[in-house]
Amino acid sequence: MEKISCLMMGNQAIVRGAIEAGVKVAAGYPGTPSSEIIDTLSKTAPDIYTEWSVNEKVALEVAAAGSFAGLRSLAVMKQPGVNVAADFLMHLALSGTRAGMVLVAADDPGALSSINEGDTRLYSKLMGIPLLEPGNFQEALEMTKWAFELSEKLKSLVILRTVTRLSHASGNVITGEIKKEAKKAYFEFNGNMLDPLTGIVTTIPVSVKHSLQHEKLQQAGEIFESSVFNTYVGPENPELLIITSSICNLYAKEAVDVLNLDSKVAILKLGTTWPLPSKLIQACIQKTKQILFVEEIQPFVEENIKVLSAGFPDKFGPKAYFGKLSGHIPMTGELNPDLVIKSLEQIFTLELRAFSSSYKKKADKTLENCTPAREISFCPGCPHRASFFTINKVLKLDNRNGFTCGDIGCYSLGILPGGFSTIKTLHAMGSGTGLASGFGKLSQFGMDQPVISVCGDSTFFHSGIPPLVNAVHNESNLTMVILDNSGTAMTGFQPHPGLSTGTGGEPAPEVDIEQVCKAMGAATCICDPFDLKKTENILLELLKKKGVNVLILRQICTLSPEKKGKKYFNILIDEQKCKGEDCGCNRICTRIFSCPGLIWNKEKNKTMINDILCTGCGVCTQICPADAIKAKAC
Amino acid sequence: MTLLGPEELSQQVLDKGLCTLCGACANLCPYIKAHNNKIITLFTCDRTQGRCYAHCPKVGIPLKNISQSYKAQSYTENPIGKFIKIVKAKKGRNASEGNFQNSGVVSSLIIFAMEKELIDAALLTGTQGIKPVPVLARDKDSVLECAGSKYIASPVLSMMAEISDSGVEKLGVVGTPCQITALSQMRQNPLELDDFKDHTTLSIGLFCTWALDSEKFIQYLSKRTDISSIQSMDIPPPPAEELIVKLENSVKKFPLQEIRKFKLPGCEICADMTSELSDISVGALEGFDGWNTLIIRSKKGERLVNEAVEQNYIEIGSLPDRCFDNLLKGAGNKKKQAAQKCRELGMLDDDFNKPASLNGRQTITGIA
Known part of the structure; x- marks a missing residue:
């Protein structure tokens, strides 16, 4: 078959890799920068079972079921979702998988669309899961495809870690053949309990399974020693060796190119970052006296290579290590070619500046009149603006220093002046109501401030229900405001269980938020947030009421496909x-x-x-x- | 005095708990509202001057200036203010019956002013349960429903903005000294707004030494009695040191010492016991049950009282010297104590009315 070169987003290349690998089951929860993967699969591959699950833990479980039943499967989530899935993830790593199973975790260095800066790679080490990091768009496809084979060989889940700039940028990708194989799903469980393919699937006996897991990791390490995804480019005996992974590979290449350091600097790009290919690394490090680690978020490769060097001092020898720990690479935030150039300038004491301050001033001045002076705010016509306007007003009128615990969604902007600075706590999905449940129990210590939690409709199903149950059962006092804009709006209107459409747009049974809340015993009412006075009056009354109250503020997102472009x-x-x-x-x-x-x-x-x-x-x-x-x- | 804005009002008065709830700052704009007997700031306003500040009787309103311009008469050092005549008074035989605090003289004068078309409505303090609320009374029955002392602060003047749009051309206002002071300041149009119109034609001020915080006081009472059965409340003149609460079938007494705990801190800086800027002031009279002290301060007030006496809406008599002396003493003490408290709070310092720092003011620009 003729190979085609296409311009693809990193996420699309991952999708293509999964399709070429013959994936049959894919599940995820929307979250930037990962959302396009399930979206694209659901639109382009009707013979694959694709699902927007209620949350990431369930997505991982749904995908694992595919693997256990003999089908290649994929779970997709952004990094904070890995935290949600972590409990099952640890057990899955120990129990092992059957047909190839890959977890695509999308990290967001610099927290461009997140409120934390987590690094999934640490989970690989913590839980003993082989880890791959594509360093360009072609690799995004090929490594995804290979990850399934590796997983099948090891009988272990494999994590493929992408980052925002790989997922959302585009590059030329040469596609391969699609594996077309009809597979019948069947879960075998009558074999020997220790047989990974026919026995029961579990983590016990832990001592046996844990040893087995380490054997798998060792095997992975050996495979990684000769992996084509680990590349060395540059002079045989460089003055400096850059060790990098992921999209930082491209930043390092550009920096070396801009500074004309090709004859002095070599780049070891690692595609397999856990377990590290120690022999390959030793061999490369022996070529030089100085090493610079270029990686984002945690000094993961840096620290683990230093551990390796401590284990083999005669082979590694005394070296000068530069990276996050030496201050040559920023400890936090996103990297870019300029930052790598800056650190190379420091190491080689070069004069050329990455960019001058006068250039920045000039650029800022040019842009000055091009953009309106405006705080980050909600879109025009956004129901959240109306909701927060009223919540803010009601809390003031109530006059007891009440406050709002925020949650994750577009409405997280309620923490900024554009949302009237209404939100006073903001953490993980569902945590707003969990915190409110706790605050609402502090009256015995004299706390008399009323507490509101805000929660989106999708977040409600994801992780808003358990804290609400907790609040009802423990007789907390809070008002949960469900900002129901009828979709997972922030990530692109993916459906959720409260809607009558499924992942691919097909009709699906809807779970009624109001009935769920009522069934739990919470006093529940619905209002249109665009009716400011009515919302104000209802909320004022709810704040006076003890117990757990739910106010569903229902108004469809202005950007939703149903409403976009329509004016009332x-x-x-x-x-x-x-x-x-x-x-x-x-x-x-x-x-x-x-x-x-x-x-x-x-x-x-x-x-x-x-x-x-x-x-x-x-x-x-x-x-x-x-x-x-x-x-x-x- | 420098006229400042909402930020300074918050810093100098609201945040310090010195507001006595006259209501003159509230409901003029989208930011400061009177709600549930509290003054609430909703969103930050970065105006450097505003009516909210200019009307407030707690930010050093110069009584002297208001008195001179508004009444064309100079302020007197007399602790009960300028007056034409001071008498004892009670409701006359032609006046309506009602659940009056003392003699019914205030209700009778307001009803008389309505009947004589000196006013077409009156801004009074009514009640919801025992909670006082501002009421715009347009007829006799509504006036009678508002009779009786409330002792609890209520932002009466917060209704002024609404009233100015309501078609009322001649308004009577009954208020406590802080409310009458703020009303007088409002009538000055201190920011010289083009569209300002003074609708007030009569002001009757009440004697007052302090008012109670609505929420705290009602909470106190509700723990000790069934507040829904409260008919009226009275604090008899000294030496009685008690609050008498009349219930449906009984009477309960509470020591004044307890009740004073709920008085508004802002009352301590008030130097006006007798509503010095009113047309007529009315207060209790010691030792003469069923009578009030009545101070006639303006020509308009004098005419109204004279006509009301002629037509038997009220009855007046001379005020015994002893009562006059006691009144002067009481009002004088209030002035002294207020001056002392103001000094302690730094309100008499030269830089008290200085503009607040702009830091921390919230401004979101639409499109520059």
């Missing part, structure tokens, strides 16, 4: 009524409410509507005290 109202400004700075309102519409659909026209001393951005939700008409913003039905 044409919004107009009555210029006679808008007195601008002369009004006592101090521009509440553009200064506080701050919907991007509203523009402050300084010259006219009036508020105006940005007709392109305005979605016609009509909420601002309720904000203006002078009744100067009018809504006309479209």
Whole structure:
């Protein structure tokens, strides 16, 4: 078959690799930068069972079931999802798998779309799972494909770690053949209990399984010694050896190229980072006196190679090690070619600066008038803006210093001024309600502040239910506000169990959030957050009530496919009524409410509507005290 | 005095717990609201000047200036303020019956002013349960429903913005000294707004030494009695040191020492016991059950009282010297104590009315 070269996003290359490997079952939970993998699979490969699971732990379990039944399977999640799945992950690593099973974990160095900066690679070491890190787009395809073979050979789950810049950037990828093999799923369990392919699948007896796991890791290490995914490029005896992995491979290459250091610097790119191919590493390190580790988030390779060197001092010899631990590479945040250039300049004492401060000033000045001076905020017409406006107002009116525990979703922006700084705690998915459940039990120690938790509809199913059950059973006092915008909006409207569509758009039974909450015994009501006064009155009453209350604020996301581009109202400004700075309102519409659909026209001393951005939700008409913003039905 | 904005109002008054709930800062804008007998700041406002600050009777409103411009009369050092005449008074035989605190003279004067069309509505303090609430009374029955002392602070003037849009052209206001002071300041249009219109045509001020925090006091009472059966409350003049609560079938007494714990801290810096800037002031009269002290301060007030006496809506008599002396003494003591407290709080310092730092003010720009 003719091989085709295509421009592919890293995530698409991973999808292609999985398809070429003959994956049959794929499950995940949406999370940037991983979401396109399940999305793409569900749209392009109808013969694969693809599922948006309720959360990452369940996704890993669903995928594992495929493997146990003899089908190649894939689980996909962003790094914080690995934390959610960690409990099952540890047991799965110990029990072993059957047909090839790969966990694609997408890390987000620099927390571009996350609120933490976790490194999945540590799980590989912690739990004893072989780890692969593609260093370019072609490898994203090929390593995914190979990961299934490796998994099958070892009878172990394999982790493929990608990062934002690999997942979301694009490169040329040459595709291979698709493995087409009809497989019947069957779970065999009558064999010898220790037989990985026919016995029961479990972690016991732990002593036996744990030893077996270490044998598998040793075997993986031996395979990795000769893996084509570990490459050495550069002079035979370089002045400096860069050891890198993942997309940092490209940063290192570019830095060496920009500084013309090809004759002095070699790059050892490791594609197999756990267990490390120690002999290969020894051989490469022996070629040089100085080593620079270029990697993102944790000094994972750096620390583990130092451990290796301590074990074989005669083979490694005295070397100068540079990296995160020496301060040559930043300990936190995302890397880029400039940062690698900077560290090379330091090591080689070069004059060339990665970029000068005057250049940065010039660039900033050029951009100055190109973007509006605006805080990070919700989209125009976003229901969360209306919800947080009211929550903030109600907590103030209630006057007991009440506060809001936040959760993960677009509504996490409620922690910023654009969300009226309403959120006061923000951690993991579901943690808002868990924290609220705890706060709501502190009255015996004199705490009299009311507590609200906010939780998205998808988050509710993911991990919002257990803390709600906890709060009800332990008689906590809290008001859980479910910001139901009818989809997993932040990651691209993936369906969730509360909707009547399944992963591929097919009809699916919906689980009614209101009925779930009521069945748990929480006093539950529903309101449209666009009706500010009604929401305010309901919430004011709920805060006075003891026990666990749930308010579902239901309004579909403005960017959802159903609503996008549809206007309810044409919004107009009555210029006679808008007195601008002369009004006592101090521009509440553009200064506080701050919907991007509203523009402050300084010259006219009036508020105006940005007709392109305005979605016609009509909420601002309720904000203006002078009744100067009018809504006309479209 | 420098007229400042909401940030300074918060720093100098609200955050320090010195607000006595006149309500003059509230409901004028989307940021400061009166809710459940509290003044609440909803969102940050970075105005450097605002009516909220300018109206507040706790940020050093110069009584002298208001008095001079508003009444064209100079402020007197007399501790009960400028007055034309001081008498004892009670409801007359033509006035309606009601559940009055003392003599019913305030309700009778308001009803009389309505009937004479001096006012077409009156801003009064009514109740919801025992919680006081501002009420705009447009007829006799509504006025009578508001009769009786409340002792609990309520932001009466928070209704002024709503009233100015309600079509009321001639408004009577009954209020405590802080409310009457703030009302007088409001009527000055301190920010010189073009669209300002003074609708107030009559102000009746009440004597007051302190008011109680609504939430704390009601909480105290509700632990000790069935608050739904409370009919009225009274604090008789000294030497009685008690609050008498009339219930449906009984009477309960609470030591004043206990009740004083719930008085608003802001009352301690109030130097006005007798509502010095009103047209007419009304208060208790020691030793004469069923009578009130009545201070006539303006010509308008004098005319109203004279006509009300002629038409038997109220009855007046001369005030015994002893009562007058006691009144002066009481009002004088309040001034002294207030001055002392203001000094302690640094409110008399030259730099007290300085603008707050801009740091920490929240400003989100729409599009520059």
